[in-house]
Amino acid sequence: MRQIIFSLYGNCLNSGQRIIWQNGGNKRKTNLILDASIGQDPLLRQRLTFALGAWRSTWLNNLVFAAVLALLLQPVIQPIALAWWILSVLVVNSGRVFIGWKYEKNGQPASRYWYLIYAVSTLTSAIVWSAGSMILFPESSAKHQLYMIIVIGIIAHGASYHHSSSPRLLAAYLLILIPPSAIKILLSSNDQIDMTLKLIGTLILLVLALSAKRMCRTQTETMQLKEALRKMANIDSLTSIANRRAFDELLQKGWHQAKHRLQPYSVILLDIDHFKLYNDYLGHVNGDRALKLVAGAIRDSLERATDQVARYGGEEFAVLLPNTDAKGAKIIAEKIRNKIVGLNLEHKKSPTSNFITLSIGIATREQICSNMHCRQLVEEADSALYYAKSSGRNCSISYPQQFSRSA
Numbered sequence: 001m002r003q004i005i006f007s008l009y010g011n012c013l014n015s016g017q018r019i020i021w022q023n024g025g026n027k028r029k030t031n032l033i034l035d036a037s038i039g040q041d042p043l044l045r046q047r048l049t050f051a052l053g054a055w056r057s058t059w060l061n062n063l064v065f066a067a068v069l070a071l072l073l074q075p076v077i078q079p080i081a082l083a084w085w086i087l088s089v090l091v092v093n094s095g096r097v098f099i100g101w102k103y104e105k106n107g108q109p110a111s112r113y114w115y116l117i118y119a120v121s122t123l124t125s126a127i128v129w130s131a132g133s134m135i136l137f138p139e140s141s142a143k144h145q146l147y148m149i150i151v152i153g154i155i156a157h158g159a160s161y162h163h164s165s166s167p168r169l170l171a172a173y174l175l176i177l178i179p180p181s182a183i184k185i186l187l188s189s190n191d192q193i194d195m196t197l198k199l200i201g202t203l204i205l206l207v208l209a210l211s212a213k214r215m216c217r218t219q220t221e222t223m224q225l226k227e228a229l230r231k232m233a234n235i236d237s238l239t240s241i242a243n244r245r246a247f248d249e250l251l252q253k254g255w256h257q258a259k260h261r262l263q264p265y266s267v268i269l270l271d272i273d274h275f276k277l278y279n280d281y282l283g284h285v286n287g288d289r290a291l292k293l294v295a296g297a298i299r300d301s302l303e304r305a306t307d308q309v310a311r312y313g314g315e316e317f318a319v320l321l322p323n324t325d326a327k328g329a330k331i332i333a334e335k336i337r338n339k340i341v342g343l344n345l346e347h348k349k350s351p352t353s354n355f356i357t358l359s360i361g362i363a364t365r366e367q368i369c370s371n372m373h374c375r376q377l378v379e380e381a382d383s384a385l386y387y388a389k390s391s392g393r394n395c396s397i398s399y400p401q402q403f404s405r406s407a
């Protein structure tokens with residue numbers, strides 16, 4: 001399982017990853033607490049972010065445009081029919097707001113079928129608009145047909161923004177909304193209707209629908225670009241794990257969370273033994289390859305979605321273990337150490353072993369005092385790592401000085 005840091009817009013488009021953290025911007029946007037996000041599929045969360053945004057704003061948009069259309073059609077359509085139609089728009093969209101509100105209220109999905117509910121309510125709204133355009137179609141006035149087409153086009157255009165993260169939902173929405181009005185206006189049998197106006201109306205509809213599609217694509221591209229930038233800022237380009245910057249942020253957040261929840265928190269620092277000799281003997285290209293393999297092996301040793309690995313420095317790595325006591329951290333450290341030995345990466349020049357090995361320092365706070373800073377824990381892990389180095393390397397040491405050697 002790969003781990004990612006969830007960004008402001010929830011815009012990770014890769015599936016198969018899991019959220020390990022959400023930043024403040026995302027929390028404000030979705031109003032979801034961290035617990036509701038951790039371990040979730042970011043693609044799903046991205047849809048959720050848009051869905052919640054849509055729920056909030058489309059209620060007003062739909063009602064405003066329904067009212068505008070009713071006013072425009074009022075000279076040619078019976079007021080009672082217009083009133084019924086506005087009422088249906090109000091009921092369907094209020095239902096969507098209610099679902100959204102219920103979702104947000106709990107800070108987590110009210111139902112595991114939430115996306116289905118959202119999609120159904122969205123398509124119901126499209127049906128109401130589409131039915132409205134058929135029932136209220138002003139057969140006798142080309143001018144009013146044009147008004148209707150423009151408003152429907154604007155609604156289609158707006159929908160494309162909110163559903164840009166769900167192309168299939170958007171396609172279904174546009175299919176329900178646009179063809180009925182387009183067919184109706186083209187097949188209209190009233191002789192008085194000017195053919196030029198018919199064509200202009202259909203053209204406007206098409207242009208708005210196509211621009212909606214383009215907008216959807218542009219937005220997806222923008223999101224992908226933002227995701228790429230986010231990765232560049234937080235991911236180490238050589239090893240593809242979190243970089244030092246991401247580590248600092250994750251440490252601070254994890255620390256505050258552990259303090260708040262009265263949970264233990266552990267930090268492990270890991271350093272490749274005699275890596276300079278490895279580089280000097282085999283060259284930097286092989287050194288880079290070894291760093292990648294070691295990073296991957298450390299990442300694969302972590303089981304919980306909340307455990308995080310980062311490249312701390314050149315040949316130094318760090319592991320953050322929320323809700324993990326000293327005993328648990330020691331087990332993980334040894335698991336990683338053995339895994340690296342098991343990689344059998346030959347290191348002929350190492351005075352410690354014929355293979356690449358790690359020295360590991362561990363520090364834990366079983367309970368975090370209010371005046372303690374997380375940097376102190378990292379310093380303790382660093383002292384333990386120093387101990388491990390001076391105790392012969394290829395071992396893990398827990399601060400303060402719980403020596404354990406194997407191999």
Ligand SMILES: Nc1nc2c(ncn2[C@@H]2O[C@H](COP(=O)(O)OP(=O)(O)OP(=O)(O)O)[C@@H](O)[C@H]2O)c(=O)[nH]1
Nearest residue numbers: 271272273274275276277279284285287288314315
């Ligand atoms: N190939 C490669 N080497 C790196 C990278 N970053 C740091 N290094 C090398 O890692 C080595 C670190 O050397 P030292 O700090 O002396 O540590 P060491 O040789 O591992 O010795 P001990 O830590 O005492 O076991 C240096 O040779 C750096 O050039 C990198 O991105 N790629």
